[in-house]
Amino acid sequence: MQLRIKGNIAVSESGFVFDPSTGDSYSINPIGVEIIQLMKQTLSEKAIVDAIVERYQTEPQTVEKDLYDFCNLLVKHQLADRI
Amino acid sequence: MATQTIEKLRYERPVITSLNAGVTNKFGTKSLHAPLSHIDGVSVKEIIQKYGSPVFILSERKIRQTYREAYRAFTSRYPKVQFAWSYKTNYINAVCNVFHQEGCWAEVVSIFEYKKAIGNGVQGKNIIFNGPEKTDEDLLLAIQNDSLIHIDHLDELYQIIELTTKIKKRPRVAIRVNMDTGVYPMWDRFGFNYETGQAWDAINKIILTDKMDLVGLHCHIGTFMLSANAYAVAAIKLADLALGIKEKHKQNIEYIDLGGGFASKNTLKGSFLPGSDTIPTFDDYADAICSTLLNAGFTKENLPMLILESGRALIDEAGFLAGSVIANKRLSDGRRAIVMDMGVNLLFTSFWYDHRISPVEESGNHTENAVIYGPLCMNIDIVRESVTLPPLKKGDHAVIHTVGAYNMTQWMQFIAMRPNVVLIDTEGKTHVIRNRETVDDLNKMEVMPEHLKKFKL
Numbered sequence: 059m060q061l062r063i064k065g066n067i068a069v070s071e072s073g074f075v076f077d078p079s080t081g082d083s084y085s086i087n088p089i090g091v092e093i094i095q096l097m098k099q100t101l102s103e104k105a106i107v108d109a110i111v112e113r114y115q116t117e118p119q120t121v122e123k124d125l126y127d128f129c130n131l132l133v134k135h136q137l138a139d140r141i
Numbered sequence: 142m143a144t145q146t147i148e149k150l151r152y153e154r155p156v157i158t159s160l161n162a163g164v165t166n167k168f169g170t171k172s173l174h175a176p177l178s179h180i181d182g183v184s185v186k187e188i189i190q191k192y193g194s195p196v197f198i199l200s201e202r203k204i205r206q207t208y209r210e211a212y213r214a215f216t217s218r219y220p221k222v223q224f225a226w227s228y229k230t231n232y233i234n235a236v237c238n239v240f241h242q243e244g245c246w247a248e249v250v251s252i253f254e255y256k257k258a259i260g261n262g263v264q265g266k267n268i269i270f271n272g273p274e275k276t277d278e279d280l281l282l283a284i285q286n287d288s289l290i291h292i293d294h295l296d297e298l299y300q301i302i303e304l305t306t307k308i309k310k311r312p313r314v315a316i317r318v319n320m321d322t323g324v325y326p327m328w329d330r331f332g333f334n335y336e337t338g339q340a341w342d343a344i345n346k347i348i349l350t351d352k353m354d355l356v357g358l359h360c361h362i363g364t365f366m367l368s369a370n371a372y373a374v375a376a377i378k379l380a381d382l383a384l385g386i387k388e389k390h391k392q393n394i395e396y397i398d399l400g401g402g403f404a405s406k407n408t409l410k411g412s413f414l415p416g417s418d419t420i421p422t423f424d425d426y427a428d429a430i431c432s433t434l435l436n437a438g439f440t441k442e443n444l445p446m447l448i449l450e451s452g453r454a455l456i457d458e459a460g461f462l463a464g465s466v467i468a469n470k471r472l473s474d475g476r477r478a479i480v481m482d483m484g485v486n487l488l489f490t491s492f493w494y495d496h497r498i499s500p501v502e503e504s505g506n507h508t509e510n511a512v513i514y515g516p517l518c519m520n521i522d523i524v525r526e527s528v529t530l531p532p533l534k535k536g537d538h539a540v541i542h543t544v545g546a547y548n549m550t551q552w553m554q555f556i557a558m559r560p561n562v563v564l565i566d567t568e569g570k571t572h573v574i575r576n577r578e579t580v581d582d583l584n585k586m587e588v589m590p591e592h593l594k595k596f597k598l
Contacts, residue, residue: 073507075157083160087507087532090155116152120534127471128155134475135157 061129061138063097077137084135089114093128097138154469154532156507177461177499177540181565185463185501185540188563188571194538195464195483197549197562199574201239203459204545205567208243211403211455214423218431221446225269227401228254230452230546231460235564235574237261240455248450252279259286269398269450271317271359273297273331280304284312291315291359291398293331298343305352315357315398316343320378322362322371331361335378344382348390355392357448358382361400365409365453369421372399373429380437383445398448399430405457407494407543416494423454453546460545462488463501466537467516477511479533484515484522487559488544489551491524498524501538504531517556549575554583 063069068076073091075084086094089110096106107121114121132138178185181200189196208224215222225248226240232254237247238261247258250272258268265286273293275283280301283290285308292298292314301312317332318340333339347355358379362371376399383394404420412419434447464483472478485491498513508529515522524541533539552559558578563571 085158085160085507087153087156087505089153090157093155110152113150114152115149120152123469124154124534127469128157130471131157131475135159137157 060103060141061097061132062100062141063094063132063138064136067137069094075137077135080136082135084137090128093125094132151503153505153507154534156509156532158507158509175499176501176503177542178501178503180461180540182569183565183571186538189463189465189538191571192561192563192573193577195462195481195487195560197487197544197560198461198463198540199236199545199562199564200459200461201564202567204236204239204456205243207455207458208240208245211423211449211451212243214427215431215447215449218427219434219447221444223396223446223448225267225398225448225450226455227450227452228257229550230401231456231549232257233549233562233575234261235572236456236549246448252276252282255279255283255288266313269359269448271361271450275300277304280312281308284308284310287313289313289315289357291317291357292343292347293317294333295343295346298346302350302352312353313356314347314353315355315359315396316340316347317359317361318379318382320360320362320375322374322378324363324366324368324371326363328361328363332359335382340382341385344386348386348392355386356394357396357398357445358394359398359400359448361450362402364402365404366402367404367420369425369429372426373433375399376430376433377437380434380439384438387443393443394445396446396448397434398450401450401452401454403451403454405453405543405546407457407490407496410493410495412495456545457543458545460543460548462541462544462548463538464541466533466535466539468535469533472512477509478514479511479530480514480516481524481539482516483541484517484524484557486515486517486522486553486555486557488515488524488541488548489553490544490546490548494543495525495528496544497542498528498530499540499542500531500533501540504533507531519556554578558583 066078073086075086096109107118110121111118180198181202188198225246226237228249246267247263248269249255249258255270265288268288270283270288271291290312318335319329319332320335321327333343347353360375360379362375379397386392386394403426406417408416462483464481466479467482468480470478508531510527511530513525513528515524561573561577562575564574565571
């Protein structure tokens with residue numbers, strides 16, 4: 059699933075997310091922040107998985123499964139669009 | 142040149158949670174997701190590795206500590222106190238024997254439990270036989286063994302009178318009395334009612350037929366009682382009967398049995414506050430009961446022994462259910478669902494408690510509300526409808542707290558088999574006290590008719 063984080067979404071390094079169009083705010087854990095930053099670089103899904111596996115004690119299948127869920131949540135919260 | 146390896150960071154599932162400004166927790170209670178890696182100094186992960194997942198874990202240290210706390214609360218206020226271990230709460234023999242070693246009698250409600258108590262080495266005279274169903278054979282055995290038979294209804298009373306023509310021993314009996322103690326629901330299905338005079342009818346019948354010895358009076362006013370005062374009401378009503386018997390029939394009642402029903406530190410579904418903040422302490426119950434009995438009007442010589450049959454409050458906290466995450470899911474409404482290998486088949490009490498659940502592994506600070514499902518392919522298999530937990534991944538472990546009461550007796554052999562039960566002794570050694578079931582164990586009880594043995598597909 060390829061996503062584009064909406065341009066007006068503010069994401070702080072500490073994981074605070076603010077959507078100015080709705081006024082809603084969210085909290086993201088550090089790995090979530092990292093994934094959003096990778097998404098903003100318009101990396102492919104595989105490239106994001108590889109980048110996470112490179113830095114964390116995990117394997118590609120786990121990251122891939124979790125990425126599906128995380129992307130679905132970003133879409134549900136209207137923070138990202140499918141491309 | 143030496144190569145430097147960079148250690149990888151601990152992975153945690155990415156989580157995003159919506160922040161709801163303005164909806165604050167007015168009690169300021171923290172989310173309980175601190176990991177529980179060890180129980181009594183023993184690693185939960187090692188127990189799971191050795192004994193399988195899921196696994197029930199019981200702390201012998203906690204059982205003894207809780208019992209001694211309850212015993213101290215009552216014996217520091219009343220001179221004659223006897224606890225009787227409620228077998229139905231947890232009748233695994235090793236558990237029963239911990240209580241018997243501490244000095245508890247046995248309180249049983251069926252011939253199955255009665256025979257377990259005898260098998261554990263409890264003398265017949267130290268077994269209280271409660272319950273509405275007792276066959277002639279059961280009663281004859283109890284009479285022969287000098288057990289204390291608590292009569293539940295008139296049919297049982299007349300049944301015992303009939304049996305005394307066949308046996309030379311005088312049965313030692315008590316009647317179970319039900320009453321209004323100001324709590325709802327009133328348990329009036331067991332025993333003889335106090336307010337309507339049924340209890341007096343039974344007492345008069347027992348004493349005037351002179352076929353058995355009325356040695357006690359018993360009541361059990363309810364379960365998970367959140368009001369200690371209800372016990373004071375029960376105690377004064379039983380004391381009134383005992384003093385009335387003394388006056389009318391010149392006969393002493395040896396004991397008053399206030400039954401059980403003390404609450405454990407679990408949280409009932411729908412409760413606003415956690416159980417640990419709302420339930421009465423042993424001291425509260427003891428104060429209500431003992432001060433009532435001491436002030437009821439008994440002489441020093443005639444003060445009856447106080448028997449207590451508490452089960453839940455003595456064992457619940459000593460029990461844990463440890464298991465593993467099978468899968469994570471996202472439900473259509475956005476809620477997270479965690480499927481674990483421990484479900485309602487093992488955790489009957491999850492139908493009425495919001496059990497506390499702790500992860501075993503360390504995790505970050507981010508948490509997410511989740512519904513916890515068990516492994517059964519049945520819609521009812523919900524362990525928690527909503528619980529805040531850190532992100533758990535497949536294979537991670539979790540521990541469900543306060544499961545020592547009723548689960549290891551009311552568990553269902555449904556879809557899955559029942560797991561090992563492990564006791565951690567007071568020195569930190571682990572012992573299997575009930576083996577996990579196997580397919581052979583279950584098939585052993587079935588019989589295949591000859592004509593059904595073969596088929597072609």
